Amino acid sequence: MDDARARFEIVYRETYGRITAYTVRRCASPQDAADVVAETFAIAWRRIGELPDGEEAALWLYGVARKVLANHRRGEFRRQARNVRLDTEMADLYGASPDSGVELRAIAQIFQSLSDDDRELLSLVAWEGLDRQEIAVVLGLSRNAVRVRLHRARRRFARALAEADVRFTSESRLIPAERQL
Structure with missing residues (x-):
């Protein structure tokens, strides 16, 4: 479990800013963006075994964030x-x-x-x-x-x-x- 946690923390530190910027530009409010980012990293933690190494991790997280955003939009008023x-x-x-x-x-x-x-x-x-x-x-x-x-x-x-x-x-x-x- 310690290896998974250390790996997650490294990926989180390296990608948090990029994933946050990605979601902020696509959400109607900072609160919505924060929710999407939190859900994205919660999914990354739950699926740590599927998380690729290196730069591929950021791209994987963009894909996860994209799907979380899509789910978030379905529940929103419209755009x-x-x-x-x-x-x-x-x-x-x-x-x-x-x-x-x-x-x-x-x-x-x-x-x-x-x-x-x-x-x-x-x-x-x-x-x-x-x-x-x-x-x-x-x-x-x-x-x-x-x-x-x-x-x-x-x-x-x-x-x-x-x-x-x-x-x-x-x-x-x-x-x-x-x-x-």
Whole structure:
């Protein structure tokens, strides 16, 4: 039991911040995020034998957190409050570059209008900084399926931006060039 506890404590210390950030960006309130994080790590403790080693542990926890969030959402009112929060967060996230020429409100509305799956994929890249292989582990998909879905999500987002006449240059890209997959 001591080995399992020590292993859990190490994984907890190494991943708590990332898993918390992941859930905070997806919950309507800090209290909801705290509940999701607590449940995620409770599951990790109960299933310590299934917890992978190294960086795979964080990816496994992202997958667990994703499922806990899905269960949490089923019991919630719907996502109206979350969408309002997302608008604010998008403005805060990209508002630091006033010379970008990006129409933040339009971008937030367009991002909000995407399907849950498209928003999740784009968020895993932009907010969590995950690559295709890591996303595949989190979502339980093949790397190729992630590649195709991510390409399509980006294309739908770009098309929606173009239809709304939102223009941006390579200097004001929504996703930094070093994170492009």
